[in-house]
Amino acid sequence: MEQVDIAVIGAGPAGSSAAAWAARGGASVALFEKAAQGRDKSCGDGLTPRAIEECRRLGLDVERFHRIDGLRVQAGSKVREVLWPDGAFPPVGAVAPRAEFDAMVMQAAIDSGADFRENAPAEPWIEDNRVLGVISKGEKVRAQLTVIASGAGSPAARAVGATRIASSPFGLAIRGYIPSTRADDRYMEACLTVNGPDGSIVPGYGWVFPAGNGIVNIGVGALSTMKNFSDLNLNTMLDAYTAQVRESWGLGEFVARPKAWRLPMHVEHRGGPGWVVAGDAAGLVNPFNGEGIDYALESGRHAAECFLTEPGTAWAAYQAVLRKEYDPFFATARRFAWLIGRPKLLQFLLGIALSTNFTMKLVLDIMANLVDMEHPGLAGRSLTIGGKALSLADPLLVRSSAKSKAKAKATTPVG
Numbered sequence: 408m409e410q411v412d413i414a415v416i417g418a419g420p421a422g423s424s425a426a427a428w429a430a431r432g433g434a435s436v437a438l439f440e441k442a443a444q445g446r447d448k449s450c451g452d453g454l455t456p457r458a459i460e461e462c463r464r465l466g467l468d469v470e471r472f473h474r475i476d477g478l479r480v481q482a483g484s485k486v487r488e489v490l491w492p493d494g495a496f497p498p499v500g501a502v503a504p505r506a507e508f509d510a511m512v513m514q515a516a517i518d519s520g521a522d523f524r525e526n527a528p529a530e531p532w533i534e535d536n537r538v539l540g541v542i543s544k545g546e547k548v549r550a551q552l553t554v555i556a557s558g559a560g561s562p563a564a565r566a567v568g569a570t571r572i573a574s575s576p577f578g579l580a581i582r583g584y585i586p587s588t589r590a591d592d593r594y595m596e597a598c599l600t601v602n603g604p605d606g607s608i609v610p611g612y613g614w615v616f617p618a619g620n621g622i623v624n625i626g627v628g629a630l631s632t633m634k635n636f637s638d639l640n641l642n643t644m645l646d647a648y649t650a651q652v653r654e655s656w657g658l659g660e661f662v663a664r665p666k667a668w669r670l671p672m673h674v675e676h677r678g679g680p681g682w683v684v685a686g687d688a689a690g691l692v693n694p695f696n697g698e699g700i701d702y703a704l705e706s707g708r709h710a711a712e713c714f715l716t717e718p719g720t721a722w723a724a725y726q727a728v729l730r731k732e733y734d735p736f737f738a739t740a741r742r743f744a745w746l747i748g749r750p751k752l753l754q755f756l757l758g759i760a761l762s763t764n765f766t767m768k769l770v771l772d773i774m775a776n777l778v779d780m781e782h783p784g785l786a787g788r789s790l791t792i793g794g795k796a797l798s799l800a801d802p803l804l805v806r807s808s809a810k811s812k813a814k815a816k817a818t819t820p821v822g
């Protein structure tokens with residue numbers, strides 16, 4: 408029977424990063440991908456400074472993608488543009504179409520020495536309550552550690568019990584590509600007041616991320632905590648948002664049918680004997696802004712590093728890293744997601760956030776997780792104090808979360 412040090416299920420950013428780092432560290436790695444190199448993934452394609460830093464660490468040539476200098480936020484008639492902060496991370500962003508970006512990350516894994524198997528769906532090989540490796544196309548491959556990086560809501564992660572916490576917030580989003588006269592714009596644009604067909608504001612947010620080459624990525628998304636989430640129709644919402652920005656962005660027609668998918672934001676069971684989950688499979692999408700590429704790349708690296716340090720206990724060490732590095736921030740962001748589910752409170756907070764460039768910058772630092780916690784400054788202190796205040800309000804939020812649980816069910820067909 409074939410035997411490797413690490414088997415990885417899924418070659419998105421999380422799995423390819425894990426495979427690349429593990430292979431570079433000298434481990435034998437088999438990387439299983441059910442699709443082919445160059446597959447697309449429904450995504451906004453936005454890389455914030457945090458993602459850029461991790462891409463550079465991995466040695467990816469992200470400079471080849473359309474560069475982004477900052478964020479433009481729109482809410483009603485208010486618009487603010489802020490540059491990326493120049494602090495803990497490089498003040499650079501990018502819009503990297505996922506078909507191309509993911510092919511690049513997969514290539515990094517291959518070039519690092521991972522044995523990449525495309526068109527090869529795999530499932531964890533479970534025996535006696537531990538994962539012994541993977542089963543792909545009827546063949547068993549034994550591995551000391553199996554990294555399950557198979558994305559949002561995947562059966563491979565479910566098989567080991569790594570499932571989304573049902574009462575926690577999650578997101579749904581849809582995106583498409585459209586030719587635009589402003590595809591070279593250097594700001595990602597986010598709109599927090601998307602108007603429905605009747606002119607009323609619908610829950611959720613819209614974005615236009617310019618990708619260069621004449622194309623923009625346009626999409627809309629919503630958090631399960633938002634009012635009327637259960638009535639959400641992403642296609643209608645995307646049409647409404649596209650109409651809203653058609654003139655200002657000089658938009659043409661969609662080049663292909665827009666695609667929707669889920670954004671999981673809370674998984675607690677993230678490792679066990681012989682296995683760990685990374686990226687979306689581990690629920691690592693930032694509830695503040697729907698970003699997951701950076702956390703996918705980072706968690707893949709952590710999984711590899713834990714294995715290279717001590718293979719036998721990597722699954723436990725990895726969970727400790729996630730608990731320390733990510734859980735406090737994600738817990739605060741999830742609590743915040745419950746707060747902004749209340750439209751009046753959201754309007755109030757938006758008013759404050761957009762009131763000056765200073766407040767907008769502060770909010771961007773916090774929400775995109777760009778705070779340097781070694782030198783926290785005002786953003787870091789606000790995050791810590793806000794986190795504590797929100798945790799005190801936990802009983803209230805949990806109660807409202809229980810009430811909303813029935814609502815937190817996607818009624819929009821996804822995929």
Ligand SMILES: Cc1cc2nc3c(=O)[nH]c(=O)nc-3n(C[C@H](O)[C@H](O)[C@H](O)COP(=O)(O)OP(=O)(O)OC[C@H]3O[C@@H](n4cnc5c(N)ncnc54)[C@H](O)[C@@H]3O)c2cc1C
Nearest residue numbers: 417419420421441450451452453529558580686687699700
């Ligand atoms: C509409 C939308 C917009 C978004 N916008 C942004 C954004 O602008 N910026 C950002 O940072 N994040 C964004 N995200 C989140 C981001 O797309 C994800 O967080 C990211 O793709 C997670 O990477 P991953 O490697 O964990 O999973 P994925 O990218 O989903 O990769 C999982 C891989 O596993 C493979 N796979 C699945 N099952 C198996 C199996 N059984 N065997 C073998 N292979 C398997 C899949 O084919 C896939 O290649 C967005 C998400 C959505 C839905």
